[in-house]
Amino acid sequence: MIDRRQIKNWLCEDCTFVFQTFGKKQNGRPRKYFCPSCGENVSVFKYEADRFNQGPKRIKQPWRDEEIQVIEQVMNGELLKYQAAIKLGRSIKSVRRKIERMNKERVKAE
Known part of the structure; x- marks a missing residue:
């Protein structure tokens, strides 16, 4: 069974590509993540939709x-x-x- 807490979403701002990784940090050092599309690691940031940053309870947002x-x-x-x-x-x-x-x-x- 996959532990969802270990799945991380990443966003490459160069090529607007979202990808996922699975696993923990090795030896306590932060990992460098590379975009599978363009191969860069400079503009790779952790991605999470704004809707999920509002707290533990999900808020329904109507479509505008x-x-x-x-x-x-x-x-x-x-x-x-x-x-x-x-x-x-x-x-x-x-x-x-x-x-x-x-x-x-x-x-x-x-």
């Missing part, structure tokens, strides 16, 4: 019109899901769910 426009860019292929999540300050999973819901609404409307 500006956010829905970004989701439509993802659906049109202009952005990737993780890029939209970074831009909106939401988790990748919430962006994926919103896209699924919007697709279902479009199918029902037809």
Whole structure:
């Protein structure tokens, strides 16, 4: 069983790439993490959606019109899901769910 406390999310600001690592620090020294996309470690920072920084209780955030426009860019292929999540300050999973819901609404409307 994977201990979720050991999974860390990282963001490379050069190429806007989110990746995960698993494991503890070795010998008490901080590890250097390299982006698997571009290979740089200078602009790699720990990533966590703003929604999860508000405390132990999750707060439901309604989707605003500006956010829905970004989701439509993802659906049109202009952005990737993780890029939209970074831009909106939401988790990748919430962006994926919103896209699924919007697709279902479009199918029902037809």
